[in-house]
Amino acid sequence: MLLSVRDMHVSYGSIKAVHGVSFDVDEGEIVTLIGANGAGKSTTLNTIAGLLSPDSGEIIYQGENIAGMSAHSIVKRGMALVPEGRRIFGNLTVYENLRLAGFQLDSATLNKRIKRVFEIFPRLEERRDQLGDTLSGGEQQMLAVGRALVTGGKLMLLDEPSMGLAPILVQQIFEILREINAQGTTILLVEQNARMALQLAARGYVLETGNIVLAGPSQELAQNPEVQKAYLGG
């Protein structure tokens, strides 16, 4: 098991956001976590990535409990998060965003990874010296994924990469995620766009107000009447 979350509780001050969530991600898989607004999807991902500390529970990553570890030391272990809303550094150029994402890498590895990002997203190479602020939403999402490709390698967490993108761009991004996965990166995908997410992922979990209420292979979830009603528009 690459990642195993065990009975994780997270709160913001006195507000409890995640109430004892458990799930697993195996090496090489694409797993999705779907749920409505406020279900606790972002909280879950941000806690795994080390931006938040869980109140209790374990986050076992590559056999090590990383709960409460700082985000920058988790990055060192090959995990990367594409955060909700992309969070591109608008005052840095495309290249500088990628360069910064490889903060801990030696220059040979860094250059190799940036080269790979430019191969996957030729559009980013064309806009190499353009400021992040001036990119279109789709380009920003490409840059956000590109940054995670530079940082990570083993496990990529994505928080609603389809948000605010036209369907054709969503298709494109998901196609690339499939490719990245085929090349060896395990993916944990959080989405409100359940249809797309269940098509891409082999397995999924449904999160509702901080609890996992359903789990199973994507096809089964897609057939489930409750899931259909709540997340697939009937």
Added chain:
Amino acid sequence: MDLNFLVQQFLNALQLGSLYALIALGYTMVYGVLLLINFAHGDIFMVGAFLGVFGSMVLNLPFVPTLLLSMVLTAILGVVIERVAYKPLRHASRLSAVITALGVGLLLENGMLALTGADPRNYPENFIVTETYDVAGFSISNVKILIIVLSILLFLGLYAIVQRTKWGMAMRAISYDKFAVPLMGVSQDQIISLTFILGTGLAAAAGILWGVAFPVLNPYMGLRVGWKAFIAAVVGGIGDIRGAFLGGLLLGFVEIFVVALGQPFGISSTWRDPIAFALLLIILVVRPTGLFGVARRQKV
């Protein structure tokens, strides 16, 4: 008014302005990274100047080793102040951080007063031997050239760090959006420490150079100078290092030329500060974000 007089005033303005500029850089960098106005920064400049007294008078070191010693020790002090006084307040209200900064400033002033007494200090005679060269009929002092050139070099060095290195990129990234910085594998604490090292190191250099140019050092020297450099940073557009440097130079020019050009019209030099500040206020009215500032995008 003869040309030589104007050339002298021009050099004076560059000298004073580049000293303000070096100090303004520290205000602007700390603000960019922490959104904190480090009101102790003027007093850190004072400590740098006094460490120059320590290096030159007590240890009998020449100019360059004294400068380096003071920059290193002051930078350490800057990091310690951040860790002990500011870091615990990083998530507290802006007001408590500002009050803490003022408190740190008072501590430094009174600590230095207790340590060295109230008598003004200066550097030894042979610290920098003043020489005057004759260049195309103008007399030019080596001290002024040294101060101007060294300040510009220090600024260019800082600019290169901020623009070209990954640490500089991280500093700029933090000032744009703190949230995502740790996800890049960057330790925010490290970058904040680096910011204090650079800012306080430059303030120490300014302190030593100030003491060479105006050899009356006392524990309160950082107050007025610090306020002026802060205003220079705001005029330049706080958070932008080019702005801080330009703002400092501008303030130097305004101050020197208010006096130089005002004299024939019976404007006494006591009007220097009010007129200088009024001019800067006008700039801020016309451009509220300062010369280089952009309005901060509201972040969610």
